[in-house]
Amino acid sequence: MHFTHALFDMDGTLVDSMGYWDEVCGEYLRQVGLYSEVVFETLKPMTLPQTAEYFESEFGIKVPVEKMEKEMCRIMLDHYENDIEVKPGVQAFLEAMQKKGIRMCVVSSSPTLLVETCLKRHRLTQYFEFLLSADEVGKGKTDPDIYFEAARRLGVEPQNTLVFEDAMPAGLTAKRAGFPTAAIFDETSAVEWDELRKQTDFAFADWDEALRTLA
Numbered sequence: 001m002h003f004t005h006a007l008f009d010m011d012g013t014l015v016d017s018m019g020y021w022d023e024v025c026g027e028y029l030r031q032v033g034l035y036s037e038v039v040f041e042t043l044k045p046m047t048l049p050q051t052a053e054y055f056e057s058e059f060g061i062k063v064p065v066e067k068m069e070k071e072m073c074r075i076m077l078d079h080y081e082n083d084i085e086v087k088p089g090v091q092a093f094l095e096a097m098q099k100k101g102i103r104m105c106v107v108s109s110s111p112t113l114l115v116e117t118c119l120k121r122h123r124l125t126q127y128f129e130f131l132l133s134a135d136e137v138g139k140g141k142t143d144p145d146i147y148f149e150a151a152r153r154l155g156v157e158p159q160n161t162l163v164f165e166d167a168m169p170a171g172l173t174a175k176r177a178g179f180p181t182a183a184i185f186d187e188t189s190a191v192e193w194d195e196l197r198k199q200t201d202f203a204f205a206d207w208d209e210a211l212r213t214l215a
Helices: 018-031 048-059 065-082 090-099 112-121 145-154 168-176 187-199 207-214
Strands: 005-008 103-108 131-133 161-165 181-184 202-204
Touching (some): 048 065, 065 112, 090 103, 187 202, 202 207
Parallel strands (some): 103 131
16 A cells, blocks of 8 residues: 555554553542543543543533643643653654655644653654644544644645554544554554454554554
């Protein structure tokens, strides 16, 4: 498959962060005394504002949505600054794509501050033309707008733009919008991996496999 551009999800795709996102909801609910099991699959494609709104409606937390969002962002920022690591093989893959002349950007459901903090810490921003957060678009990844906006900024058609995602909701959104898609395995999405492999154009167990296939 020929592609000239690539869009990369961040959490669970480039960096090993989904476990922290899984926990942050519980961390926040414990802080406000309303801990409960969270349906994480429902939250995966959501932006932080959408997650805060979900907490408000689902758990009846009488805290302004903006305050909830800010607190969850604070908890995750600490993890991005100190704990979250890049997945093995990511830098080698990005380096190979850059040498091939593939133009790249990041499309993430996470706030821009978190994306920038993590990628700068790991010195990966040099590979991307820009970072696009769903917050800027105003919609999560159950809607294709973030992918269309990234392609518009890159000046490329969807069919020439390979999208890398680790989770079913986002991967299917991109695929249905006309983008070729590549699934990257993440342990937090293991339950949906077999189905995701069937729905995407490529499926890789790790970035080393992606490098061998696409470089």
